[in-house]
Amino acid sequence: xxxxxxxxxxxxxxxxxxxxSSYGDSFNHHDLLLLHLNECNEISKxxxxxxxxxxxxxPNDPNTLFIYSRILHFASSNDLDYAxxxxxxxxxxxxxxxxxxxxxxxxxxxxKERGILLYKKMLVQGTFxxxxxxxxxxxxACAYLTALFEGKQAHxxxxxxxxxxxxxxxxxxxxxYASCDCLAVARNVFEKMPERSVVSWNAMIDAFVQLxxxxxxxQLFREMKNLFKPDNYTMQSIVSACxxxxxxxxxxxxxxxxLRKCVPDASTNVQINNSLVDMYxxxxxxxxxxxxxxxxxxxDVNSWNSMILGFSNHGKAEAALECFECxxxxxxxxxxxxxxxxxxxxxHKGMVSKGRKYFxxxxxxxxxxxxxxxxxxxxxxxxxxxxxxxxxxLVSSMPMKPDVVIWRSLLDACCKKxxxxxxxxxxxxxxxxxGGGAYGGVYVLLSxxxxxxxxxxxxxxxxxxxxxxxxxxEPGCSWIEIDGTKHEFFAGDTSHxxxxxxxxxxxxxxxxxxxxxxAPDYSQAPMVDEVNDRxxxxxxxxxxxxxxxxxxxxxxxxMPIRIFKNLRVCNDCHxxxxxxxxxxNVEIIVRDRIRFHHFKxxxxxxxxxx
DNA sequence: CTAGGGTTAG
Numbered sequence: 176x177x178x179x180x181x182x183x184x185x186x187x188x189x190x191x192x193x194x195x196s197s198y199g200d201s202f203n204h205h206d207l208l209l210l211h212l213n214e215c216n217e218i219s220k221x222x223x224x225x226x227x228x229x230x231x232x233x234p235n236d237p238n239t240l241f242i243y244s245r246i247l248h249f250a251s252s253n254d255l256d257y258a259x260x261x262x263x264x265x266x267x268x269x270x271x272x273x274x275x276x277x278x279x280x281x282x283x284x285x286x287k288e289r290g291i292l293l294y295k296k297m298l299v300q301g302t303f304x305x306x307x308x309x310x311x312x313x314x315x316a317c318a319y320l321t322a323l324f325e326g327k328q329a330h331x332x333x334x335x336x337x338x339x340x341x342x343x344x345x346x347x348x349x350x351x352y353a354s355c356d357c358l359a360v361a362r363n364v365f366e367k368m369p370e371r372s373v374v375s376w377n378a379m380i381d382a383f384v385q386l387x388x389x390x391x392x393x394q395l396f397r398e399m400k401n402l403f404k405p406d407n408y409t410m411q412s413i414v415s416a417c418x419x420x421x422x423x424x425x426x427x428x429x430x431x432x433x434l435r436k437c438v439p440d441a442s443t444n445v446q447i448n449n450s451l452v453d454m455y456x457x458x459x460x461x462x463x464x465x466x467x468x469x470x471x472x473x474x475d476v477n478s479w480n481s482m483i484l485g486f487s488n489h490g491k492a493e494a495a496l497e498c499f500e501c502x503x504x505x506x507x508x509x510x511x512x513x514x515x516x517x518x519x520x521x522x523h524k525g526m527v528s529k530g531r532k533y534f535x536x537x538x539x540x541x542x543x544x545x546x547x548x549x550x551x552x553x554x555x556x557x558x559x560x561x562x563x564x565x566x567x568x569l570v571s572s573m574p575m576k577p578d579v580v581i582w583r584s585l586l587d588a589c590c591k592k593x594x595x596x597x598x599x600x601x602x603x604x605x606x607x608x609x610g611g612g613a614y615g616g617v618y619v620l621l622s623x624x625x626x627x628x629x630x631x632x633x634x635x636x637x638x639x640x641x642x643x644x645x646x647x648x649e650p651g652c653s654w655i656e657i658d659g660t661k662h663e664f665f666a667g668d669t670s671h672x673x674x675x676x677x678x679x680x681x682x683x684x685x686x687x688x689x690x691x692x693x694a695p696d697y698s699q700a701p702m703v704d705e706v707n708d709r710x711x712x713x714x715x716x717x718x719x720x721x722x723x724x725x726x727x728x729x730x731x732x733x734m735p736i737r738i739f740k741n742l743r744v745c746n747d748c749h750x751x752x753x754x755x756x757x758x759x760n761v762e763i764i765v766r767d768r769i770r771f772h773h774f775k776x777x778x779x780x781x782x783x784x785x
Numbered sequence: 786c787t788a789g790g791g792t793t794a795g
Binding site: 244248271274275278307308309310311312314315341342343344345346347349350372373374375377378381384385406407408409411412415446449450453477480481484511512513514515516518519522546547548549550551552553554555579580581583584587743768769 | 789
C-alpha cells in the first residue's frame with residue numbers, strides 16, 4: 176500500500192468559540208459531561224453520555240471536541256466498532272483522535288491492518304499531519320504484520336517530518352525492522368540514535384534473540400550492563416538466549432542474578448519464572464526446571480505448558496501426563512499448546528491409544544480445534560505405530576493441507592516398513608513440491624526406499640538429483656560445556672587443544688566396545704563414503720563422540736555429561752552412547768535437534784523410539 | 786495518548 180503525504184492539504188478551518196449557545200452556560204455543561212465521563216466505567220453509560228453530548232453541545236466548539244476525544248479514548252479500549260462510529264461522526268478529527276484510533280487497531284488482536292489503513296486515510300485527508308505519537312502506533316502495526324514496505328514509507332515520512340531523533344520512535348523502528356528480519360537496519364537505527372534508553376537496548380537485544388543470534392545478544396547485554404540496570408524485559412530476553420544456546424551455566428548465572436534482586440520484582444514475576452522453567456528444560460536440567468516451577472508463587476497456563484513440554488522433550492511421558500492432570504486439578508484450563516505437549520509426550524513413547532484419547536479429549540471436552548501441530552503429532556503417533564493407513568485417513572480428513580513435517584512423518588514410517596515404492600515416491604514428491612527439498616533428508620529416505628527394492632538405477636538417480644540441486648547435508652556439530660566454557664566439535668575434528676587425549680579416549684572406548692561384541696550400525700552413515708573403512712572411521716569420530724570423550728576427561732563425580740548437537744542422533748551413536756553410559760557408569764544427557772535423550776545404565780529414556 | 790516475544794509438532 177502506498178502511503179503518501181498529501182501535498183495539497185485542505186485549509187484548516189479556524190474555529191471560533193461560540194458561546195452564544197441556546198443551552199445556557201455551555202462551559203459548565205461541558206464540565207459536567209467531563210465529570211460524568213471520568214466516572215464512566217461501562218460502555219452503556221458511555222453511550223448515554225455520548226447521546227447527551229450529541230444533543231446538548233455545539234459540534235464545532237473546541238470544548239465539545241475535547242469531550243469527543245475523551246469518549247473516543249474510552250470507546251477505543253472497550254468497543255472498537257463503537258469507537259469507529261464515534262470517530263465517523265466527528266467532522267474534522269484532530270491528531271489526537273487519529274492517534275487514538277490508530278493505536279486501538281494496532282493493539283487489536285485481529286485487525287491491525289486497519290491501523291495502517293487509517294494512517295493512510297489521515298494522510299489523504301491531510302488536515303492534520305501525523306505527530307510524534309502517531310508513529311509508535313503505526314510501526315507497531317507494521318511490525319506485527321511484517322509490513323516492510325509500509326513501515327519503510329513511514330520511516331521516510333517521519334524523517335521528513337523531523338522526528339528522526341525521537342527516542343520512542345527510534346525504539347519502535349528497531350522493533351519494527353527486527354520483526355521484518357532486517358537486523359542490519361535495526362542495528363543501524365540503534366547505532367545512530369542520539370540517546371539510547373533501557374528500552375532501546377532491550378529492543379536490540381531481543382531482536383538478536385528472536386533471530387537466533389544468541390551470542391550477539393549476550394555480547395550486547397554485557398555492554399548494556401555497564402550503562403543501564405537491566406529490567407524484567409532484559410532478563411526475559413537473556414534467559415531465552417541461554418535457552419537457545421543451551422548454555423546451562425550462563426542460564427544459572429542469570430537465575431542467580433534475578434534472585435539477587437538485581438532486577439526489582441523479577442524473582443516473583445510469572446513470565447520470568449516461565450522463561451526460567453523453559454530455559455532449564457532446554458539446557459537439560461529437568462531438576463532445576465521442576466524446582467523453579469514448584470517454587471513459583473503463582474502459575475499461569477504457560478507455566479504448566481513449559482513444564483509439560485519439558486517432561487515430554489526429555490522422554491518423561493508419564494511425568495508429562497501426570498503434570499497435565501495436576502494442571503486440571505489446579506483448575507487451570509489447558510489451551511491448544513498444552514495439547515501439543517500432551518500429544519508429543521504420547522508420541523515420544525509410542526502411546527497410540529492414549530494419543531487418540533487426548534486428541535478426542537481436546538476436541539470434545541475443551542472445544543479446541545485441532546491445529547496442524549496436533550494433527551502432526553497424531554499422524555506421527557499412528558505412522559510410527561505402523562498404522563500407516565489410519566495415518567493416511569487422518570491426513571485426508573484434515574481441514575487444512577498437510578505440510579512438509581507431516582509428509583516426512585509418513586515417508587519416514589513407510590521407509591521403516593517394507594517400503595511401498597509408489598507411495599513413498601508420492602510423499603517425496605509432495606515434500607519437494609512444498610519446498611522441503613533443501614533438507615537432504617528426503618533424498619536420503621527416498622534412496623533408502625529404492626535400495627530396499629533393489630532399484631539401484633533409481634538410487635543413482637536420486638544421488639545425482641542431490642548433487643544437481645546442490646543439496647548438502649548440514650554438517651553435524653556437537654558441543655559440551657565445561658566450567659562455563661563451550662567446546663565445539665565437528666566430525667573428525669582435531670582442532671581442540673586436548674585433541675590427543677580425546678582420540679586416546681575414543682580408542683579406549685573402541686576397544687571396550689569391541690570386547691563386548693558391539694557391531695557398528697552403518698545404516699545411517701553418509702552415502703558418499705564408499706569404502707567401508709572410511710565409514711567405520713567416520714562413525715567413530717562423529718562429533719558427539721568427541722564431545723563425550725572430552726566430557727569423560729573432565730568428569731565430575733555424580734554429575735551427568737551434557738551434550739548438545741545440531742542434528743538428530745544417528746542409530747550407531749545412540750547405541751554406542753548407551754553402552755558408554757554402562758561401561759563408565761555415567762549419565763549422559765544429549766540434546767538433539769528436537770529433544771533430549773537420557774542415557775543411563777545402558778539404556779536411553781527414549782526407549783530407542785525417536 | 787508513545788517502546789518492549791508469540792511459546793508449540795517432526
